[in-house]
Amino acid sequence: MSRLIVTGAGGHLGQRVLSHLLDTLHVPAGDIIATTRDPDRLADWVARGVAVRAADFENAASLATAFAGGDRLLLISTDALDRPGRRLAQHRAAIAAAEAAGMRHVVYTSMPEPEDSPLLIAPDHLGTEQALAASALPGWTVLRNHWYFENLFFSMPHALASGQWYSAAGDGRLAYIARDDLALAAAVALTDGFEGQRTLTLGGAKAFSTEEIAALVSKATDKPLAVVHVPLEGLIQGMIGSGLPAGVATVFGSFDATAKAGQFEGDAKEFEALTGRKPRAFEDWLAENAAALSTPAAH
Ligand SMILES: NC(=O)c1ccc[n+]([C@@H]2O[C@H](COP(=O)([O-])OP(=O)(O)OC[C@H]3O[C@@H](n4cnc5c(N)ncnc54)[C@H](OP(=O)(O)O)[C@@H]3O)[C@@H](O)[C@H]2O)c1
DSSP, X not given: OOOEEESSTTSHHHHHHHHIIIIISOOOGGGEEEEEXXXXXXXXXXXXXXXXXXXXXXXXXXXXXXXXXXXXXXXXXXXXXXXXXXXXXXXHHHHHHHHHTTOSEEEEEEOSOOTTOSOTTHHHHHHHHHHHHHSOOSEEEEEEEOOBGGGHHHHHHHHHHHTEEEEOOTTOXXXXXXXXXXXXXXXXXHHSOOOSXXXXXXXXXXXXXXXHHHHHHHHHHTOOOEEXXXXXXXXXXXHHHTTOOHHHHHHHHHHHHHHHTTTTOOOSHHHHHHHSSXXXXXHHHHHHHHXXXXXXXXX
C-alpha cells in the first residue's frame, strides 16, 4: 500500500478527507500522514494511529521533513484569499517539495474553468495546475471543485436578516456541492491507484440560478428572501459599506462576475464516475442546515 499524505489536514476539507480515508475507505491509519501548520490540533488523529507532521508551505525546510517517505500527496489549496499570488507561491513550494521527495502522484484542489476566468483568485489555481503539468511528477490529479454549499453560511445570514440578497450573478447558474462530497472525492483520488494525469470537474447534482437558490433557502428557513440584482460595482461598494476591506470585497464580487459568465455551471458526471456515488442533494443539505444558515457563525 502507498503512504498517503494529506496537507492542510487541520482545515475543514482536510478533516473530512481524513475521516473518509479511515472510515469510508478503510485505509489503515498507519498508511496516512497528515500535515498541518498546527500539529497540536490533530491529537485525535494521532490517537487513531495517523502520523501527524508539521508543514507550512511558507517554510520549505518543514516540507522536506513532512513529505519524506510519502507516495501520493493531496495538496489542499490554501486560504490566502485576499493575497492573490501568495497562494501560488505556496503551492509551487509544495509541488517542488513533492517532486524532491519522489512523490508518485499529487492530487490538487482547484476550481472550475480557471482559464480566462473573471475570478480574481483563478490565476492561483491555473498557475498551480500549470506547475503540476510542468513538474517532473509522474502523475497528478486536478480536482476542479465547484463551490461548497457551505459558502452560503457566509452570505445567507446577512441576506436572511434583511430578506434581500444582493447579487451581481445575473442569470448565471451554480453547480454547488457539499464540501463533504468533495472530501470523499479527494480521498478516492488519493487512494484509487491512478498513475497518469487527469483533470476532473466536480459539480453537484444540479446547477441552480440565484432565484432558485433563494427560493429553496427561503423554503428551508421559512424566511422571506428576494434576490436584488445589482451591477458588480454596486455590489462591491455595498460590501465595502458593510465593513469588508476593499480587497476582499473585490474578490467576493468577482465570484458573482464568474457566475454571471456561466463559469460555475456544471454537473455531477465526473464526481459520480470517480466516487461511484451521487452527490448530496441541495435540498437535503438545506434541510439539515437551515438553522445555521440564519445564524452568523464560522463554518
Ligand atoms: N470550492 C469552494 O467553495 C471553496 C470554498 C472555500 C475554500 N476553498 C479552497 O479549498 C481549501 C480547503 O477548504 P476548507 O473549507 O478546508 O478551508 P479552510 O478550513 O479555511 O482551510 C484552510 C486550509 O489552508 C491550509 N493552509 C493555510 N495556510 C497554509 C500554509 N501556509 N501551508 C500549508 N497549508 C496552509 C490549512 O491547513 P492547516 O490549517 O492544517 O495548516 C487548511 O487546510 C481552501 O483553503 C481554499 O483554497 C474552496
